[in-house]
Amino acid sequence: MEAQMVDIEAQSKSVFKKVDRPVTLKFQEVVYKITIKKQGCLKNKIDSPIEKQILKGITGIVIPGEMLAMLGPSGCGKTTLLTALGGRLGGKLSGSITYNNKPFSSTINRSTGFVTQDDVLYPHLTVTETLVFTALLRLPNTLTTQQKTTLAEDIIEQLGLTRCKSSVIGGPRLRGVSGGERKRVSIGQEMLINPSLLFLDEPTSGLDSTTAQRIVSTLWELARGGRTVVMTIHQPSSRLFYMFHKVLLLSDGNPLFFGKGSEVMSYFDSIGFSPLVAMNPSDFLLDLGNGILPDDSNQEDQATIKQKLVSAYKSNLADNLKAETIASEEQVNDVLDRKNSERWTTTWFQQFTILLRRDLKERRHESFDKLRIGQVLIISFLCGLLWWKSDTSNIRDQSGLLFFYTAFWVLMPLFRAIFTFPQEREMLEKERSSGMYRLSSYFMSRAIGDLPMELVLPTCFCIITYWMAGFKPNAGSFLYALVAVLLTVLVAQGLGLALSSIVMDLKSTTVLGGVITMTFTLTGGYYVQHVPVFVSWIKYVSISFYTYKLLLGSQYEHGQTYRCGNQTCLVADFPAINNIGLDGQATSFVALIIMLVGYRVIAYIALMRIGVLKK
Template sequence: MEQEMPMVDIEAQANKKTEIEAPAIFKKANRPVTLKFEDVVYMIKINKGGLLKKSKNSEEKMILKGITGMVQPGEVLAMLGPSGSGKTTLLTALGGRLGGRLAGTITYNGKPFSNAMKRNTGFVTQDDVLYPHLTVTETLVFTALLRLPNSLSKEEKVQHAEAVITQLGLTKCINSIIGGERLRGISGGERKRVSIGQEMLINPSLLFLDEPTSGLDSTTAQRIVSTLWELSNGGRTVVMTIHQPSSRLFYMFHKVLLLSEGNPLYFGRGSEAVDYFSSIGYSPMVVMNPADFLLDLANGVSSDDSHEDQNKIKQTLVSAYKINLADKLKVELQELRSSQYQDGLDDKQFGKWSTAWWQQFSVLFTRGVKERKHQSFSGLKIGQVLVVAVLSGLLWWQSDDAHLQDKIGLLFFESGFWGFFPLFQAIFTFPHERRMLEKERSSGMYRLSSYFMSTVVADLPMELILPTVFVVITYWMAGLKSSFVNFVQTLVVLLLSVLVSQGLGLAIGATIMDQKSATILGSVIMLTFLLAGGFYVQHVPSFIAWIKYISISNYTYKLLIGSQYKPSETYPCNSKGGFCLVGEFPAIKQVGLSGQAIAVVALVIMLVGYRLMAYVALMRIGVTKKVE
């Protein structure tokens, strides 16, 4: 039968391959870890009220129902079960990434999860969260620079990245970009190996993987699991969830945990699973993949034609586990004496961060520029700005002071256009980066402050260069004051407005974290600011006039007018003298040429305040708590 395939040949082949390919620095784990988990229970609250009907009473649902097991160095534990069985929840809990109502005991070499353990644990999520425009080498080198300690030089960190590339068989695609949904890049199997490589850089003692073979063909899946088997052979502890492995993969697992609706149905050697279920009256009627047989049982489907009720089968299997395996497993855990553990991980040996703040900022800034330059300076965005600039210059071509209303109309248009444009660019920043931020922050790669500052600074080239080009084109075509001082004042005011609008976009995006909702909210806010900007409505009712005091457009419009005109200047009019004071022009008088310093201070306060709001909003983003 297929399920009786011997493991000897597989082990021999894997050992042979490891001796040839694995670099010396990755042959053995630094500090082997024994993972024990006893009676792990996890509960969540479910609100029974809908969108229109809120209920004060919430129902608690038990996701994990007393899971017990143990994985030792050199072993691969595979957690099997249908969707909704609790595999990912248990994996997240074992990886120290699950909060909430988690009960039971999880120990690592007899100790609870600690900062030292976090620094020696790798966690590969089901979805490969990678930057699409970076190459394989860039992805792993940036990760090495962030995660490896300062006891290693930059050159040594790069060598570690190159060693991982060699070990995982990625040498053929080192200069290929990762790619994404609309960007052709490396294959799915290579992308998965890059994700594993990011965790292997720290030479982890404990490696968790969530569905590492999901979406891959059988050959690629075999290659991934073979790599993981080799890693465990070096004294690492490997724990993974897997949905429906082939028989070849199944026999590479040292231990198997079968779950059904949060209940354990089997824990033990994979090669003994079929024999166990046969001993309690459930055996396959035909030669089949053992994993398929186990998943059928977890779904309450028996191989015979008895048409037994599915719930009854599940209850029978749960009871059989408690009778035949549960007590025996707990005895095995108790027999594992503390003296059997390898040297423990001491928190005192590890600082909270691997690298200094400035190093984190530098690496994240460089990575951010490389990744976002394709979006920031895309032909579409540059073309959009150039077309609007030239069109504006033609519409206001050499406008003179005799048409003062037209000139101030151009200034208000500039304040509006450069309010919306950077706002919508910034709104997408953090929602787009959320998954990456959650992944890297949960691994302790960097401080939130270094990430935030690097992201803000990396966006400055696009935020400042494009409006500068816009002003250079429009200013001279529209015939605004030819004095260099007036030009610089106009440019500085517009750039300050751009930075404030960017800050508002960052704050909205970080608070909402949903691109569609954030866009709608940003549109409403900016339109409100435009309406209260002093151009469309000059006689605003007092009960709503307060909006202008928080309007970016209002302060920008005031400063742009001030950059062109002084109260004592005149313009051609129909009065007896033929000239009138600019300050008395109705549209300008409403906004006022005084209070320029106050407007600058207001924009600077907004510049800092909006970014502080964005930073505070990002602080609430922690580790992803996914329940399967």
């Protein structure tokens, strides 16, 4: 334990320190296939799905201290191969991918950093908050909270992020740090665990040449510390190209070259492909990957040129490369196997509390949105004025307001909740793939994090409208109505979570949510008293039906009367109330509680079932 603490403290002094868990990455004859289903009105029903091969037998080896760059035209399979090497690709993947001659495991995963092309970061968190929360989630409990925070601050300093450490990350509608700084934050998140393997997808995409140089120089320093660095890159400048230890050139899933970056030009010259003038090697390689020759006078078909390059690779490089990977069965440090094999570095409760804190910080701008608060307050006072001091003589109006309670507080939380999971899909995939937290801890923190404003606003609504509208002037009746409304909010939120996790598409989920809420409203018992038998069952799954029954029970009771013209009538006989009934209050509470739990269970199962998250 003491030695481990000393090691961590030494690591915090420099992210470029030599890694203590070097990993040799080998991949042999990697093949990946996908199945494409025919679509369109002219498809033949008897036609079977088409199987397409994305990766076509790719072999290579990267040892500690080396930086491999994968180049090739768009759609050639670079990202697919990178994802496969990072242990994040399922499906029809064949061939051998080993790490220190062993298959991918949770132990390897904890020593692997993966930086996606798009920087998936929370826009409203600052640079410091982003890295500190990542440190708290990913670093083991052998470190204290203070030590984790200190390590995050050291990463900020050593990656040159001190100037912007208090700035928010930003997004499409929020000004934040620059593109280069965002990329360094993403790299910093992975460097927190001092990874032995570091995968990066297009780390220089969208950056100017100076910023790109700075990023690649940082990666070169990381590799020099004994890490194995693998990246995809589209069109690097010549000075970036010569920093790569090894280069892999792909074209339509086929390897055209694998070897030292310094030897790539001489190799293609030896097989009869050389540029007519001095040019950036990466530009020349991309031309070859597209089947374009530097000699414009040659009118060969692009497919023919590609086939020649593939054949040359198989004749000149494939056998030697295969022999090199087989001969590299050297003894490797087995420290990875001696590491604690526990899947999670933190406890469930730690994950829950950290995620809850992060969620509250990130979403406080939504929770305290002035427009939303103003919307609820304006509608509250408008309702209070429209139903000002109504009494049982205006029972139609009172029952109408109670049903408005129902409709409004089913609609509002449901449509907020359906945005939850589709908006966070990329973040979930990224963090769960890194083994940062359990699905259950995330789910609970996400559901509870929205509760403060989800419950505060309906409480304010009830306080304003209840007393202005002249409902029963006693605390018991008010609390009964308030509990009914708050329970409805929680149930509607659960339904929204279930829909968002099942559909995972904002447009489709919004349409489906609208249809369901309208169905609940129409069958809630206020608009239609004589519902046909064959659709009357819908009310038993309707949130509106049970909520309306509870709200009626909070204000009226058996034997209570009201003035109807020149006579006295029973409240229970009023059509909008008689159809619902004043009995079955306990049943309604139980039904809503079952829905509250059931919808959340459905949401949780759906997240696991659809494969967006790993269990």
